[in-house]
Amino acid sequence: MLETRDLHKSYQSGDAKVQALGGVSLKIFPGEIIAITGPSGCGKSTLLHILGALDTPTSGQVYLEGHPLHSLNDDKLTSLRQLRIGFVFQFFHLLPTLTVEENVLLPLLLSGRVDGVGKARARDLLEAVALADRMHHRPHQLSGGQMQRAALARALVHRPSVLLADEPTGNLDSASSAAVVNLLTSLARREKTSVVLVTHSEEVAKAADRRIRLVDGRIHS
Template sequence: MHQVIIELDNVWKIYKIGEQRIEALRGINLKIYQNELVAIMGPSGSGKSTLLYSVGALDIPTKGAIYLKGKNISHMSESTLAQVRGQTIGFVFQSFNLIPSLTALENVMLPMTFQGKNRDERKRRATELLKVVGLSERMYNRPNQLSGGQQQRVAIARALGNDPEVILADEPTGNLDSTTGKAIMEMLENLHKDYGKTLILVTHDPNIAKYAKRKVGILDGKIKHDGSLEKEVLWKK
């Protein structure tokens, strides 16, 4: 049995800038199952990032509901939401988003601060995670002393800090050359395979999307294609 971990029910996201009204998401229905590896694909401006941030509860929808493990999170207060999000979801961004003044170790330790772990515990875990991503030798370096691929590995270690069930990655290889991108993708795939993480990634690179069994295509804020589990099962019948 595949359990639904995140569900979007008729989610709309409308941005209003003065007179302008931008419908970034237009009635999205999506179920993400535990242990899936999903690629979200679509052209620039189609709503991929907005969708990913909605899935990750970083962004509150204008309309519709988002359920995280069956709980409606659409109307939670920001502080409750931050807590729930921090425990369940880890984010990896295209531009790494590390804090320049902090070392790799401190960057990885940071999100654990908000989940009430003490300093020794945070340091121990961050050291362990940097080892997992192969950066034990570079723990005390700051981001500008690391290559793009190394910075993304720090960001992956940071995303794992609170042992989230779900990892969301927005163009995680977008700023990397193809060889480094492949290494990062393999690292993410291993987290999915070996640690059972649910992995949702946004990409417009078909070479990256091929790691995903399920591909969700989005255009103008609507899902145009979904190679979902249910549909694949129906297809075989």
């Protein structure tokens, strides 16, 4: 389970102090899909980064399966990311000189777990996202939708307990968006992975089990 308690995050921007999160408390249950929406600058990405062990809060607590993310050092946070967290980004971020399969295997490569089992898992996921026939292609040979599907397979290859997606359809046309969202939700349910979706899109948000709206760094509804 992923839980936050009274999360605050503030930045120094020049002389001004910017409050990005002003006391966010929420619980995300295993296998649950939630969507975080809200206007630009409301703190969506900041919250996502803290949930994903990429950033630490100024105050408050955040627990991932009992691990206190707010008090762990960089090394421990990295280990948690390697094992329990998957990311999907707006701009896919596939490495262009690696094949699609190698890109999917990246999280396993970084944790030294590329073996027969890992490769079979990658192939299984590539089939699930309908890219099995493209596994030896380079990213630039894929369409935007295909690239995001490959990124989705990468985010799930190491069987994370939570998948964090930051505007996953922000760079796709509507048809590709729908396909990616369908895949994301269906795969998450299959894998029993919790999903936190940050999006501007109403259509994408509708696919979630629960919606949280952030305004000025606080949960609005």
